[in-house]
Amino acid sequence: MASANKIFIVYACLAVLCISGIGIFISEGSTIGIIACIFGTVFIMGLGFKTKRRLRQSESSNQ
Numbered sequence: 140m141a142s143a144n145k146i147f148i149v150y151a152c153l154a155v156l157c158i159s160g161i162g163i164f165i166s167e168g169s170t171i172g173i174i175a176c177i178f179g180t181v182f183i184m185g186l187g188f189k190t191k192r193r194l195r196q197s198e199s200s201n202q
Contacts, residue, residue, distance in 0.1 A: 150187035154180055 157180040164172030 146190060147187060150183055154183045157183060
């Protein structure tokens with residue numbers, strides 16, 4: 140497995156944990172936890188998309 144795919148798996152797992160955390164904190168009634176998990180999800184998914192864009196740009200410049 141390429142190293143780029145490994146980082147995407149890590150990003151995906153972290154995003155799933157944050158999304159699951161939203162549900163957990165909803166059941167707990169913790170507004171701060173919900174907000175933190177929403178920001179975490181947006182941040183992690185943003186990192187994933189940014190990494191994917193950088194990877195595509197580097198691949199297109201190498202060809």
